[in-house]
Amino acid sequence: MMATLTFYLAGVIAVIATLLAITRSNPVHAVIYLVNSFFALALLFYLLGAPLLAAWELIIYAGAIMVLFLFIIMMLKLSPSSAEKGLMATSGQWVPVVLLAVALAGCTMLLTGLDSLTARGIPRWHATPRDFGYSLFKEYALAVEIASFQLLFAAVGAFYVGRPDEPKDSRGGA
Amino acid sequence: MIVPLEHVLVLSTVLFTLGLICVLARRNLIMILIGVEVMLNAVGLSFVGASAFWQNLDGQMMVIFLMAMTSAEVSISLAMVVYLQRRKNSVDVRSFNEMRG
Numbered sequence A: 001m002m003a004t005l006t007f008y009l010a011g012v013i014a015v016i017a018t019l020l021a022i023t024r025s026n027p028v029h030a031v032i033y034l035v036n037s038f039f040a041l042a043l044l045f046y047l048l049g050a051p052l053l054a055a056w057e058l059i060i061y062a063g064a065i066m067v068l069f070l071f072i073i074m075m076l077k078l079s080p081s082s083a084e085k086g087l088m089a090t091s092g093q094w095v096p097v098v099l100l101a102v103a104l105a106g107c108t109m110l111l112t113g114l115d116s117l118t119a120r121g122i123p124r125w126h127a128t129p130r131d132f133g134y135s136l137f138k139e140y141a142l143a144v145e146i147a148s149f150q151l152l153f154a155a156v157g158a159f160y161v162g163r164p165d166e167p168k169d170s171r172g173g174a
Numbered sequence B: 001m002i003v004p005l006e007h008v009l010v011l012s013t014v015l016f017t018l019g020l021i022c023v024l025a026r027r028n029l030i031m032i033l034i035g036v037e038v039m040l041n042a043v044g045l046s047f048v049g050a051s052a053f054w055q056n057l058d059g060q061m062m063v064i065f066l067m068a069m070t071s072a073e074v075s076i077s078l079a080m081v082v083y084l085q086r087r088k089n090s091v092d093v094r095s096f097n098e099m100r101g
Helices: A002-022 A027-047 A051-076 A094-113 A129-138 A141-161 A169-173 B005-025 B029-054 B058-088
Strands: none
Touching: A002 A027, A002 A094, A002 B005, A002 B029, A027 A051, A027 A094, A027 B029, A051 A129, A051 B029, A051 B058, A129 A141, A129 B058, A141 B058, B005 B029, B029 B058
């Protein structure tokens, strides 16, 4: 029962945080709200029996990809005038962030402390890292290799696209 | 399964629609990429929900490959954002409405 309640709470938080994220005029605020939404999504993943995916949602999405977004936004040095004219007011934006964060922390407390449906806060059916790794590297070994190729190509492509400008005339000789 | 599969799918659809609105309505390139992220996560949620419904690990495997794909997509697309910013000094999609290099 408590797990079901937590699911709906986390779902509402995810929708609210996403709604706030897509209406921000400042991309930095949008990224912070999106991190909030990813925390709620990680809780949903955990409740649906994917604890490893919940951890990776936080590590990869919230920890790596969103920080990459923040780095790029900082690198671009967007002037305030180049930001879109706001769809909503920009003051007091930390209030919903704090509210959402407190609600998420409350959900996690509920899940770990008071849950009666599940034993020790773990959903009844869940994929243990052992099952997960076995399935990933046994049945999907080829796909893992292809994904690693894909990441390599992406790294090379990002390096190529993001290289510093070269003089125009040297391109003809290359 | 703690909730019916339909509720997971409804939540996933709502999140996907929010991401789609973000992609279609915003004009900032970075906000468009954020919308794509929201959509990918919504799809991942539906995969995990289906995985829990059938108690089968294949859906979770798809989410892992979705994450790998997202990492590649984000690195390429952010590099292109940096490139476009360098070229036109703007991240507004309206300044990229011509194909002439």
